Amino acid sequence: MSTLSSPFVTPSAGTNRMMLNVLIALIPGTLAYIWYFGVGLIVNLVFAIGFALLFEALILWLRKRPLKPYLSDYSAVVAGWLFALCIPMHSPWWLIAVGMAFAMIAGKHLYGGLGFNPFNPAMVGYVVVLISFPQQMTTWFLPITVSGEAMNLVEAFSYSLGFSDLQQWDALTMATPLDQYKTNLGLNMMVSEIRQSPVFGDFGGVGWEWIANWWFLGGLYLLYTKTIRWHIPVSMLGAVLLFALIFYVMDPDSIASPGFHLFSGGVMLGAFFIATDPVSASTTNKGRLVYGCMIGTLVYIIRSWGGYPDGVAFAVLLANMCVPLIDYYTQPRVYGVEPPEDHHH
Amino acid sequence: MTVNAAEITREGLWKNNVALVQLLGLCPLLAVTSTTINGIGLGIATLITLVLSNTLVSLIRDVVRQEVRLPVFVLIIASIVTIIELSMKAWFYDLFLVLGIFIPLIVTNCSIIGRAEGFASKNPVGASALDGFMMGLGFLIVLVLLGMLREIIGFGTILAQADLMFGAGAKALTITLSQDYDGFLLAILPPGAFFGLALLIVGKNLIEQRLLSTSQAIGGAPASAS
Structure with missing residues (x-):
């Protein structure tokens, strides 16, 4: 009609x-x-x-x-x-x-x-x-x-x-590339030694890095069709990149490179397909930025100092838990209405 | 207040079960029920504490002034738990190592001070001792059921490490349900305790519903719903 x-x-x-x-x-x-x-x-x-x-x-x-x-x-x-x-x-x-x-x-x-x-x-x-x-x-x-x-x-x-x-x-x-990093860095091996293993490609693992590229392409399609918005993938990938960069610059011999972190494990898939789940993710734009940032930070923390080689799933679930709080503090103002007195955002 | 033994028994085991209805003492309940033997060990320790504390509290109920009763109750409970802890160290040392901090923590189990305040301080010695026994038994049964459930799903065994409790001869008590069972770690980990307890509560509520509907079908109000 x-x-x-x-x-x-x-x-x-x-x-x-x-x-x-x-x-x-x-x-x-x-x-x-x-x-x-x-x-x-x-x-x-x-x-x-x-x-x-x-x-x-x-x-x-x-x-x-x-x-x-x-x-x-x-x-x-x-x-x-x-x-x-x-x-x-x-x-x-x-x-x-x-x-x-x-x-x-x-x-x-x-x-x-x-x-x-x-x-x-x-x-x-x-x-x-x-x-x-x-x-x-x-x-x-x-x-x-x-x-x-x-x-x-x-x-x-x-x-x-x-x-x-x-x-x-x-x-x-x-063992997966992430696993090898975790185990061998624990044994005080240098990054250059670890990367001798045949499973490594240019950035991440052989195969893995190319698959990650295709997830990225799929993610662009989701953005193009407005199925998802840019906030979560950008803030999540940005947080991973930022932390990886800071620590890599400090000690490039024993810390995996930012490129490796972005193109291995579940980061690319997670940023576009998992963290963006419309039901369990934050629902305000500002909240999405906070939520994505939180996931990216947690992924880096879990990968570097946690017990598991990858942390996307744990990071997403932990951030899911915080969504009600994030949404509460990031409600956009309603236009045409005076902001309430006790609103200190 | 009039009390009769049948009512106390029904309250403790079913209607007012510490773990399934009052949901008290969840910390030790969830923490130590990874195996049947752990459940039995902690259950018996809690049962003894409940009986002794209820008896003692009931004996002194007319002597202690109202204002200081709670500190006195806590002191009594703490003394009893210390005795049990030392006894376990003497006779069940391996089991004590497994249960660890949760034996001294029986002091903080809300159900014990709850029964002291709610029942023993207002009732005669006999009834109080029975109440402590039935409440403790209700708790013990849930601990054992939950321990068994988690052990079967998690390891595929029943009564593993029975020797910790009943001596070296009890090794034969262990039943292995399947030799090539890989185990399901979730049941042993803390989330398994929550899932398991939730399932037990569902089971109890289902049985209650079933009983209620049959008694209504037979006619009239549910029997003896006091």
Whole structure:
């Protein structure tokens, strides 16, 4: 129906369109991931999205909500997709099931479902499996260009289902670049020595840095379609860059370079796709800057002095916790109304 | 105030359960229930403290002046806990090492001063001792259930390290449910305690709901809802 009087703004698409944009933006990075690391990612994606939809359907049924509108808004697909990208390739199916169960049931629906969850569901699921299954979550496979071989789709499926074991593929696993930094800096090795390992590329790890580029490109698409705003990615990447730069300048021999920090681990994916989750992120522009800055700072702190090699998920969850407070203190003034007397912002 | 034994028992074990209804003593409850044996150890220590403190408080209830009663109660509880701590050091040293600070911290368990103030200071010795026993038993049962739940999910065993409690011969008590279970660390870590306790409370409320609806179906008001 066309309107003949104002407003002339076409109704912007709802959750569906937004989530669809996110999925479109994820495609180039995902293809690059498969290019560098093999088809194992497809197995992750199939299981994660499948379980996300399954558990969402289950909890909707338990809550006596209609299935179709909620299942077709793509939010579960996005959560499953992001989760699949965060966990190591060739993860066992049950690990993905546990993660998605916590993401959908505990992270999303126990708080009231889409729009009410204070925490990013995909990150809730990821952190649960990260702290629960340290062995599986630190088994990372080498990029194809380094190892020279990879599983095919059938092998990858049967591996995830537990029909073949690690011994057969043991030679293909190795610590991630971030892991190597963490361990070897702890052993007082120099950055130049650490970077001798074949997993390192120009900035980050081989493959990883290029995938990060494609996340960046996807992020630009999200900005172009106005799915996200610039505040969170810019302030988050800016904070990581700033801290990395300060410490790098102080001691370039034993501190990873700013380029490495930006292009490795989950920073690029996190800045554009995870921290920008419209439900759990801050909702005011000033608040978004604070929120992004906080995540970037925490990522650097956790990576440098924390117990885990990467800290994007923890940083996002910790910042999620602060969102109500951030939003409270960054409410924009209502135009045409005198600011209240006791407003000291 | 009239009290009868059946009512005290029902209050302590079910209707006014320290852990599931009053939600008191959560700190030790959540901290030490990573295994069944830890739960039993702390549960028994708390049970003994409750019985002794309720008995003593009830005995002196007419002697102590109203104004100083709380410091006196705390003193009594602290003395009892110190005795238990020293006894555990003497006879269950390994278990004491596992439970650590949570044994002396029984002093701060709100349920103990709560029962002293709320029940023992107003009731005769027999009833107070029974109340302490039933409240302690209710707490012990929840500790053991939660410990068992977390141990099964977290490690796939029941009664691991039973030798800490019952001596070297008790090693055989340990039941391993599955040999190739990798373990689910979340259940052992603090979040697992919150999830586990929440599930137990859900379970209790479900049973209560079920009982209520059946008693209504049979006819009339729920039986003996005093």
